[in-house]
Amino acid sequence: xxxxxxxxxxxxxxxxxxxxxxxxxxxxxxxxxxxxxxxxxxxxxxxxxxxxxxxxxxxxxxxxxxxxxxxxxxxxxxxxxxxxxxxxxxxxxxxxxxxxxxxxxxxxxxxxxxxxxxxxxxxxxxxxxxxxxxxxxxxxxxxxxxxxxxxxxxxxxxxxxxxxxxxxxxxxxxxxxxxxxxxxxxxxxxxxxxxxxxxxxxxxxxxxxxxxxxxxxxxxxxxxxxxxxxxxxxxxxxxxxxxxxxxxxxxxxxxxxxxxxxxxxxxxxxxxxxxxxxxxxxxxxxxxxxxxxxxxxxxxxxxxxxxxxxxxxxxxxxxxx
Amino acid sequence: xxxxxxxxxxxxxxxxxxxxxxxxxxxxxxxxxxxxxxxxxxxxxxxxxxxxxxxxxxxxxxxxxxxxxxxxxxxxxxxxxxxxxxxxxxxxxxxxxxxxxxxxxxxxxxxxxxxxxxxxxxxxxxxxxxxxxxxxxxxxxxxxxxxxxxxxxxxxxxxxxxxxxxxxxxxxxxxxxxxxxxxxxxxxxxxxxxxxxxxxxxxxxxxxxxxxxxxxxxxxxxxxxxxxxxxxxxxxxxxxxxxxxxxxxxxxxxxxxxxxxxxxxxxxxxxxxxxxxxxxxxxxxxxxxxxxxxxxxxxxxxxxxxxxxxxxxxxxxxxxx
Numbered sequence: 001x002x003x004x005x006x007x008x009x010x011x012x013x014x015x016x017x018x019x020x021x022x023x024x025x026x027x028x029x030x031x032x033x034x035x036x037x038x039x040x041x042x043x044x045x046x047x048x049x050x051x052x053x054x055x056x057x058x059x060x061x062x063x064x065x066x067x068x069x070x071x072x073x074x075x076x077x078x079x080x081x082x083x084x085x086x087x088x089x090x091x092x093x094x095x096x097x098x099x100x101x102x103x104x105x106x107x108x109x110x111x112x113x114x115x116x117x118x119x120x121x122x123x124x125x126x127x128x129x130x131x132x133x134x135x136x137x138x139x140x141x142x143x144x145x146x147x148x149x150x151x152x153x154x155x156x157x158x159x160x161x162x163x164x165x166x167x168x169x170x171x172x173x174x175x176x177x178x179x180x181x182x183x184x185x186x187x188x189x190x191x192x193x194x195x196x197x198x199x200x201x202x203x204x205x206x207x208x209x210x211x212x213x214x215x216x217x218x219x220x221x222x223x224x225x226x227x228x229x230x231x232x233x234x235x236x237x238x239x240x241x242x243x244x245x246x247x248x249x250x251x252x253x254x255x256x257x258x259x260x261x262x263x264x265x266x267x268x269x270x271x272x273x274x275x276x277x278x279x280x281x282x283x284x285x286x287x288x289x290x291x292x293x294x295x296x297x298x299x300x301x302x303x304x305x306x307x308x309x310x311x312x313x314x315x316x317x318x319x320x321x
Numbered sequence: 322x323x324x325x326x327x328x329x330x331x332x333x334x335x336x337x338x339x340x341x342x343x344x345x346x347x348x349x350x351x352x353x354x355x356x357x358x359x360x361x362x363x364x365x366x367x368x369x370x371x372x373x374x375x376x377x378x379x380x381x382x383x384x385x386x387x388x389x390x391x392x393x394x395x396x397x398x399x400x401x402x403x404x405x406x407x408x409x410x411x412x413x414x415x416x417x418x419x420x421x422x423x424x425x426x427x428x429x430x431x432x433x434x435x436x437x438x439x440x441x442x443x444x445x446x447x448x449x450x451x452x453x454x455x456x457x458x459x460x461x462x463x464x465x466x467x468x469x470x471x472x473x474x475x476x477x478x479x480x481x482x483x484x485x486x487x488x489x490x491x492x493x494x495x496x497x498x499x500x501x502x503x504x505x506x507x508x509x510x511x512x513x514x515x516x517x518x519x520x521x522x523x524x525x526x527x528x529x530x531x532x533x534x535x536x537x538x539x540x541x542x543x544x545x546x547x548x549x550x551x552x553x554x555x556x557x558x559x560x561x562x563x564x565x566x567x568x569x570x571x572x573x574x575x576x577x578x579x580x581x582x583x584x585x586x587x588x589x590x591x592x593x594x595x596x597x598x599x600x601x602x603x604x605x606x607x608x609x610x611x612x613x614x615x616x617x618x619x620x621x622x623x624x625x626x627x628x629x630x631x632x633x634x635x636x637x638x639x640x641x642x
Binding site: 186188189190191192218219220221222224225227228229248251252253254255259261262265266269270271299302303304306307309310311 | 507509510511512513539540541542543545546548549550569572573574575576580582583586587590591592620623624625627628630631632
């Protein structure tokens with residue numbers, strides 16, 4: 001029987017590196033991107049058209065698109081995504097030749113205000129305007145919408161499922177291609193996943209499950225369990241970060257993004273086809289982490305990668321490691 | 322609606338500490354045990370009647386039972402468990418006043434031979450003999466059987482589900498009270514959990530689900546996802562280790578036992594009643610880990626504990642951390 005395909009959406013180079021305290025030099029980032037692509041990653045968020053003075057880690061995003069153009073970053077059939085916070089960012093993105101952009105809002109007003117300076121409602125209006133502009137430009141642009149704090153908010157605590165569902169509805173009306181539902185601070189448990197993902201799947205319709213992605217953080221250890229529940233419900237796209245890059249800005253020292261290695265191990269074990277070569281991915285993550293983490297003294301967040309490196313560091317005849 | 326009870330079986334003081342390279346002084350261990358008990362732990366594996374020259378970390382097990390007897394370790398209504406490797410161990414255990422003992426074998430011959438010096442078949446015969454001796458002694462002793470390498474073996478690789486199922490059958494015939502099914506090297510994915518746990522539950526019968534426990538290791542990040550699948554199937558006892566104590570002897574530097582904090586967070590979030598006070602547990606684990614890990618330079622394995630400590634280390638008004 002042919003294996004069912006599963007989309008692993010790699011957010012390490014953007015969501016991951018943006019939340020690391022040290023900026024990665026451009027050449028290291030290019031090697032990282034090429035490693036991820038060579039490992040089989042087909043959706044990769046690699047930059048953000050944000051203010052370089054505010055987010056220095058993403059200051060090289062325009063340059064990265066030039067390196068794609070020049071062929072130095074070997075994109076092949078993969079989709080390169082970038083975050084666009086507003087109309088100004090959209091202009092830069094289109095200028096740079098971006099074909100896949102990600103817009104961002106949250107389920108809670110406090111978080112949206114803190115991050116994009118407007119209420120959820122205002123951000124959805126902005127969202128609609130941006131998508132309308134894109135559509136009327138005639139360019140073929142894929143748009144991904146992020147719903148942050150869909151389960152819990154660092155300012156408002158537990159979030160009523162009606163809030164993210166309203167945002168998802170608004171995003172669908174605005175005409176986005178896909179929506180990523182985020183447990184930004186890693187507080188969700190699988191029953192909460194049910195309460196948001198089940199109605200969201202009903203909203204997009206059974207045949208359009210590919211419109212929804214789950215974006216789980218591992219701050220309290222539940223990311224892969226929540227991912228499993230989302231898979232059981234029918235979700236076939238999950239976001240993750242190579243090596244578990246990223247940490248949690250709301251609890252410095254804690255884990256953040258779900259690690260791609262752990263997710264791929266689970267998915268392949270369960271019989272899905274991710275297209276990702278796990279050991280190539282480990283080598284790529286390890287090479288980058290040795291640069292980033294050497295300076296931050298943070299442990300490697302990916303369990304699989306930890307175990308891969310532990311096994312690789314000794315000679316043995318173990319069939320399972 | 323009353324919450325459904327869930328048994329969290331704490332293995333940190335035995336399975337955890339036994340796999341740490343440094344031995345914890347008796348007084349620190351007593352403080353650890355009292356902390357766990359005060360946090361609400363009701364099943365606790367605290368020692369092993371093994372050869373002190375081979376396993377120095379467990380050399381104080383007889384003394385620990387004396388401290389229970391003297392009331393210094395405040396057991397209350399909790400069950401204290403100890404591992405018994407053979408008849409000699411059983412004698413010591415009964416002498417010490419142990420009421421709950423754990424026997425150990427594996428699903429694979431290579432692993433059983435390496436750990437207890439006999440084949441699986443021979444170990445099951447030994448098992449039956451020991452249980453028969455206990456029963457004929459007239460003492461009220463609870464017996465737990467461990468089936469190690471139920472999903473994967475460090476020597477034989479992937480394990481055919483028929484192997485652990487045969488061991489489970491043998492243990493039930495021998496008359497054990499409960500069986501813990503172990504993913505000793507942390508390789509399982511949820512579909513493999515199905516293949517072993519589903520038929521095992523059929524074997525014990527629907528009303529006797531409490532006879533089965535899941536014992537998942539987090540070496541590749543899948544422990545909590547596998548736990549979730551076991552819960553979905555009807556398992557209501559899971560083994561875990563405070564702070565994620567233990568590591569993996571087959572991949573030094575990698576994670577081992579599922580962390581109790583992460584498990585309790587998941588279970589309480591899902592509406593189960595564990596009886597465990599999560600923050601008291603965190604303080605207890607942190608106190609012990611500061612002693613053990615300061616000397617081994619290993620990161621804290623429990624995600625929840627990491628995040629608890631990260632949040633506790635700063636003043637903030639965050640409702641969720």
